[in-house]
Amino acid sequence: MSADNTLDDEDTFKILIATDIHLGYLEKDAIRGEDTYRTLEEILKCAQTNQVDFILLGGDLFHDNKPSRRCLHNCITMLRKYCMGDTPIVFDIVSDQALNFGTSKFPWVNYQDENFNISIPVFSVHGNHDDPTGSEGLCALDLLSTCGLVNHFGRSLSVEKIEISPVLMQKGNTKLALYGLGSIPDERLYRMFLNNQVTMLRPKEDHDQWFNLFTIHQNRSKHGPTNYIPEHFLDEFIDLVVWGHEHECLITPTRNEQRLFYVTQPGSSVATSLSPGEAAKKHIGLLRVKGRKMNLEKIPLNTVRQFFIQDVVLADHQDHFTPETPQLTKKVEDFCHAKVVEMLEQAERERLGCPLTPEKPLIRIRVDYSDGFEAFNTSRFSQKFVERVANPKDVIHFLRRREPREAGKDEMNIDYSQLVRTSATEGLRVEDLVKQYFEVAEQKVQLSLLTESGMGKALQEFVDKDEKDAIEELITYQLEKTQHHLQGRGINTEEDIDTEIQRFRDSKKNTVEEDEEIKEAISRAKALRVERGGDGLQDMSDELADDVAMDSDEGVAPPPAPTRGRGRVSRGRGSRGRGRGAAASEPKAAGRGRSQKPSAPATSRSIMEAFEAPSQRQPRAGAAKSYTEVIIDDSDEDSPVIKSTRPAPRASSSSYSKSSYPSVSESQSSRGVAFDDSDDEEEDPFKAHTRR
Template sequence: MSTQEDETWDDDENTIKFLVASDVHLGYAEKDAKRGHDSLVAFEEVLQIAKKEQVDFLLLGGDLFHENKPSRKVLHGCMCLLRQYCMGDRPCQLEFLSDQSVNFGHSRFPFVNYEDPNLNVSLPVFSIHGNHDDPAGSGNLCALDILSAAGLVNHFGQHPSLDHVEMTPMLLQKGRTKLALYGLGSIRDERLHRMFVRKSVTMLRPRENQDEWVNILTFHQNRVKHGEKNYIPEQFLDSFLDLVVWGHEHDARGLERNDVQDFIVLQPGSTVATSLAEGETLPKKAFLVRVKPSRKMKFEAIPLQTVRQFYLKDIVLADTTLDPNDPEAAEKIAAFCQEKVEELLCRAEEEHTGNKRQPKEPLIRLKIEYSGGFPMFNTNRFGQMFTDRVANAREIIHFYRKKVYEKKGGGGGKEEKWEDEDLTTMIPREALDMARVEDLVKRFFAEAEQNGRMSLLTEKGMGEAVKEFVDKEEKDSIQELVKWQVEKMQKHLRDRKAGEEKIEEEIHQFRQAYQQHAEEEDEDIQLAFERSRSKRPADDDRSDIMDDDDDDLSDEDHPAPTRGRGRGRGRGRGRGATTTSRGRGATTTSRGRGSRGGRGGRGKKSVVTGGSIVDALQNSSSSRSSQRSAAKPSYMEMSDSEEEDSDRGFSMSSKSKGNSKPRGGASQRKGRGIAYDSEDSEDDPFTMPSAKKSRR
């Protein structure tokens, strides 16, 4: 290749350009009069950026929807936006080289949407599911499957197996640039953590010319450590990866290099604030990524201009001049807080982007530590002063008190005690901002006095039951979990023929042994939930296979049950017939729109060999290190522009280059196959445009 091609980033023939966004959370606070449209407005801006930049595809890192079963209003608004910005006559230049019946095997239409002759797709959207919009119900479907069936989104990365995950990449090529895109939809962190430790996660690679492929993984798991197994360490991921797009975490940390595994982690963050936590105050962004034939990548952070502003301020009353013993202390504290809110409102006005679609009313949060005898004031009355100026007027003020320590009697040690008795003050505020309901339950019982702890039920089981009740509205989950564990204990006591005097001892011993067998407890929890789900109405399918963490209550419209329609329209697999009818027999090229008659690699049988992922807890062997040194690109430079939010470029040059000749048409590809190796406007966005606007 020529030097000019290496230096020109806007080379349309050989440069793959895609936009990355994550955690869109469509439908968040949809019933809020002020914030109800925020998520759709931000998503529309992402689509507008993608269209303006003329990217080859849009990559979403999960949680496109905020709820497992979004309302019709939200689903309709999403589909309208996708149809408006993703359909058109602009040809798609990406060749799809891998077996699409494998990449989209869970779909009734197992092929990429831009090669469907019945559709006119100008902007392909690839998305994995997150923990909010994960597959559920007897058909194991999610909202993304509806968009996929409509031809609007390519849903990939679904792995329903509970004990093994095998990731087969989507192999994309444009000119001489080759991209291997892996995807893993959200799986419960503890379960996935156990899979990695057992080497039950397999990532397949093209066997030929491995050093020519840029390997990208789209991931949606906990990156921040919430417990020993409630997150996925970066060291678990294989070192042949070049880029990991990490969804689920809402703070936009941008690009970070992992020197141990030698890959880059891109954490785009969310496009809308779904909590009043400190991480949500960071500017919301989308990231433009360019990939060149020489395996160089360039990243550009694009701040979103329509996102509602959010400001958070910590106040410690003990550090102020206010006197807790003043008879008018509450009024003076309220006046002090009012002054701080006014300052933040002035700041919001100064930092407003000027975009007419960016809301004028910001989100504001004051976290006030009132330890030391300071009184509280009426927060509702305080919020009424800012009803027309702040979006979250009722939630501006958050009072909390810190913990104090007292000496144990005679022991000389320290014992934690809390000034407040409720759960919100027993948990540190930093942890509470990012907490999950099951973690709160576990922490609550861990911090409780001895006589306040459970002796029969397990904290993990109760946490999962509460989470199922909150996230999936399974009203019988707690009852069935309690019933299941009580029955199990009763059976144990009967089998042991324990006398009355030994019952407490047997219960204690059984509970300890039970908690040490995590797999058995997980299985029992799932069986209890299945029993709970079997009790709900037939057309209320919301069971969960890949449940994960978050604590947002579902708020959807339920259809009237009078129509008597079952789930008979569920997606049938029918994979053999579909694959056969869309085989690779056509001789036309699969590049661009004119090639839709030939499906590229969809009908060709690929030779695949399986194996375990490299031991994530140990360093690579010397043989693997030497092999990787020849094929793995080295990151030569990391350039920052003047502003912190500006572009970042990573230049990757491979020491040994494989065959870089441009691929020919289908006549050259015919019969080759791919073999793999296993590596250890201010209008309401929910409404339809008027007839006058649509007739142009």
């Protein structure tokens, strides 16, 4: 008898756990647009192959708060294909479902709905990317819940007090209490924990016989004094915490010695930032629970695009070059070129025999050019690998160590609070605030492509009328106009390009031509909004915030740009290329791809060197599975009782008889668990160890 057959019996829960799928991330990218959809399908196939009892998602199923129609269509298609069917459900929900799913118009689990045939139930909390918004407080998960495809739980409606009520499940003799808490701003939740405003309810009857599984979507790493949730805030009676939001894959359970529970961090299934934490191999987990014991199997994801990152400190390579070396920039560029080639060769070796893995990897080299070295032209460098990497525009990232400087030297002292107060008291519009900002900056912050008036009006449209594409379309429109102007002038050298761009920009300030351009750009944005179906547009705010949090290099300062322009308007990685509903009034510049827009900043180099690469992907074979065994010990302690008067849920359609519905109660009981990290095979895979 195999180990799997030994583990899987009528008393064992089999749960597939995954977090941060970010469905729809970069869906308009010519190379990476299908990555998230392929990985979700692999996850659902894995659940079907392993015949799991249910799938548990830890938040951020969608990347955008308002996913596109294509994204929703693909998600619904795959959930219907893999999670609906005639396979019987062999566990019961024995808690008050009106309490568990009270925010839904259909407050019961989907597989007990007589209108659906569900073979694999999906339980999910919401994340910070797909959280409820608007006057009705709805999110994309609520749409899937109404369709009967996903069971959205763990949502808190109160900002003053949170009561987390578990979904109580029973399979044979195993009792599972599933707790969930959707994403809440970390500072608020931190304060609520400190003020004892967060309560986790426990079953009244035989509460020590329940295995307690908690799913949370918050910062685990400390990003500020209160911008995270410490593990010791959580209750002691929890057995296992599934931690979402953090993208680094740390799926092997780790023991919290203060609270005596285990934490597993599956991480994301797609790299949404080119940071070291995303470079770890991506996994999902197959969790088995029997009684008060558990076993976690790591399953590698084969459809995830390879990602390699390397740090290069130029000062550490004095044997190759020094700041005084002749033709230093060329030698540094050749050195980085060799590093990229080496990483591409490594990617090709690892991809052999794995047809599901996309062909083009993600490559990132972070170059520290402190101590007198100079940065080279990254756009020209990236063109050499446009057909070999998935991220040709940002292969190289220059950074420089912060150096102490004299007080007041080269500092720009702007009282932003005074600007805000002035705008509130004098009734200034957003565009007036933008103009005032650049006036206070006193020439130290300048736009090199747009004018202050155009930027202000586009931002006004974004704020007042929710035209999410107004700023992007203004940049794109002005970029096309500038390209056409430069081509007509026949300018080739970089110095002349910078000068001509500045002259062309200044010639249009406060003119009728500028107003017409702004109107044209805004009309494009509105046409695009109508074409894409109104609210189906992309919301970039969360992605920009996520980029800052995950792709920042702490303790380093960004390098100066290779060209001379200052204060260029830049876009986050969420600002992806898209088609437009209205034609441009000026001819398009030659050689510019429509599937991708040039990355900001919009300098002379980005104007003359735009990239577009065809999509080349190949599928990949499965890899060997690795196992992690976690053993949970038993402990008996009493707790006070608070009875619930909630009505019972609908009758179960499963083959198991429904037991009486236990009520819930608060508890401060603690229990101990032990972790078995040995690799030796044992006759009983769930064998309990004594508490340390």
